Structures are given as structure tokens and as C-alpha cells.
Amino acid sequence: STSGKLRPVGVVVSAGKMDRTVKVRLPSQKWNNYLRKHFKDHSDHLVHDPNSSLNIGDVVALRPFRAAKHVRHVVSEILVPFGTPITERPPVPSEEESQAAYIAKRQSKLERRSLRRAAAQGSESAIEKLQALEIEAGQGVAAGKGEKGARKAGLMGNKGQKLPKGVLPGGKHAVGKIDERAKHNKEQAMKRNEKAENNLLEAKQVAENLSS
Structure with missing residues (x-):
């Protein structure tokens, strides 16, 4: 099927890795501001392949179709097949068939x-x-x-629901006993105070050495 509108045409560079999805490379041009000219470039796009009809190396025409968040094109026609003939592959659905199925x-x-x-x-x-x-x-x-x-x-929480260890229904983490937490906090505070005193003594010694 042909129309007056230009259709994106590219080459299949990856197939069979995702369910009914292939990667198609479209040719493009990139402007070099220093040399003031265009150079060849390309962009890769994920394309919906409804019947898994495509092989790597096929030259295909695409049309816009949002099949998923990152899949915004669908194959509309196999222009030049690579390997297996088109007659031995599942048919590529037409635009009307794809729209009806969607x-x-x-x-x-x-x-x-x-x-x-x-x-x-x-x-x-x-x-x-x-x-x-x-x-x-x-x-x-x-x-x-x-x-x-x-x-x-x-x-x-559901009846009989198994929750991870230390987690309460509702997603909140369980806390230890009050005595254990108080003891732990006290030990941490003592360590911080001791470290602060040592730093203060060290600073005083450095100041005395500099003044003498």
C-alpha cells in the first residue's frame, strides 16, 4: 500500500528478543555547526510487529502507532525481505486490521x-x-x-498473611524493646561525648605547641 505521505523507511537491526517488538534503524542527517554541513546519522526505534513477521535485515516501512510507552511505530509493509520470503512468513496486518484489533x-x-x-x-x-x-x-x-x-x-493486613521479619502490617518497621533502644542510644551518646573530649584535648595541645 502506498500513499502520498512520506513513510519512515528503515532496516531491522534486532528481532526475536522482545515479544512482537523489533528494533528498526532509520537513516537521518546530523548538522555539524563547525564544518557547516550535514553528515550521515541514524536513530533506532522500537517498532510493533503484530505477527512477528520481520527478520533482521528486512527493509520495512513504518507508520505511527502507540503500542506501548516506548513503542510508537508499527510495521506497515516489508519493502525488501531478507532471508525467508514474504510468502512463507505471517502476513503483516493492514492499518484497518491493526486498528480493529486494537x-x-x-x-x-x-x-x-x-x-x-x-x-x-x-x-x-x-x-x-x-x-x-x-x-x-x-x-x-x-x-x-x-x-x-x-x-x-x-x-x-490479610488474615494469615506472612510479613517480612521486623515489618508490621501496613509496611511499618517494628522497633525493638524500649530498654534495648535506650541502652543503645546511651552508648552512642557516650561514644560521641568521648570523641568530642579527645578532639578538644588534641586541639589544646596543638595550640600550646604553636604558642611555645
């Missing part, structure tokens, strides 16, 4: 989110739908009984 995935995600919120309020139908989808409604959720607020539940 909308369906987004709607499904929003529907599950609304079901979880309704289940947290005790909606019996929402809980049944989540169970049919094999999705956990949430700990402590039952029909007619809402889930505790996340903040309150976090402070109270």
Missing part, C-alpha cells in the same frame, strides 16, 4: 475493569461474569459484600 482489545480491557469494580461493590452478576472469564474477582469479595478499600486493607 479497539477490540481496548474494549475488552475496559469491560473487565468495569466488571471488577462492580464485583468489588458486591454485584452478583459481575462476579459470575468474572468467574466465567476465569478472572479472580478480588480477595474477600462475595455477592452482596463489597471489598475493603485498598488503603484500609493494606493497613490491617
Whole structure:
């Protein structure tokens, strides 16, 4: 597919390391202010590859598509394949197919989110739908009984919850006994006082040596 707009064209330099994501190198130019001329340069971009159709060395055309925070392009066409012929690879979806798949995935995600919120309020139908989808409604959720607020539940801790040693429910660190802490603080204070006295004596001796 071609259009009147210029499409970014680059070479795949990394593939197979991330799920449905490749790295494409786009040529560019960099201005040298000292020599007052442009030099060849390049930039690498993470590109969405919906069907894992690309190999390293492919020359591909891209189009804008925000698949993730750092993935803002999607492959639109394989211009020059490298290695495996295009006919033996999974097809590259068209722009309409990619948009339809994205909308369906987004709607499904929003529907599950609304079901979880309704289940947290005790909606019996929402809980049944989540169970049919094999999705956990949430700990402590039952029909007619809402889930505790996340903040309150976090402070109270769950029944039978194993917390790290020295940590109280709510994330606060446990403290030692008062007598032990007082003894430790007293020892530290005595050490600091002793060090201060030694420094003072040393300073006096230095002053006497300089004056004599």
C-alpha cells in the first residue's frame, strides 16, 4: 500500500528478543555547526510487529502507532525481505486490521475493569461474569459484600498473611524493646561525648605547641 505521505523507511537491526517488538534503524542527517554541513546519522526505534513477521535485515516501512510507552511505530509493509520470503512468513496486518484489533482489545480491557469494580461493590452478576472469564474477582469479595478499600486493607493486613521479619502490617518497621533502644542510644551518646573530649584535648595541645 502506498500513499502520498512520506513513510519512515528503515532496516531491522534486532528481532526475536522482545515479544512482537523489533528494533528498526532509520537513516537521518546530523548538522555539524563547525564544518557547516550535514553528515550521515541514524536513530533506532522500537517498532510493533503484530505477527512477528520481520527478520533482521528486512527493509520495512513504518507508520505511527502507540503500542506501548516506548513503542510508537508499527510495521506497515516489508519493502525488501531478507532471508525467508514474504510468502512463507505471517502476513503483516493492514492499518484497518491493526486498528480493529486494537479497539477490540481496548474494549475488552475496559469491560473487565468495569466488571471488577462492580464485583468489588458486591454485584452478583459481575462476579459470575468474572468467574466465567476465569478472572479472580478480588480477595474477600462475595455477592452482596463489597471489598475493603485498598488503603484500609493494606493497613490491617490479610488474615494469615506472612510479613517480612521486623515489618508490621501496613509496611511499618517494628522497633525493638524500649530498654534495648535506650541502652543503645546511651552508648552512642557516650561514644560521641568521648570523641568530642579527645578532639578538644588534641586541639589544646596543638595550640600550646604553636604558642611555645
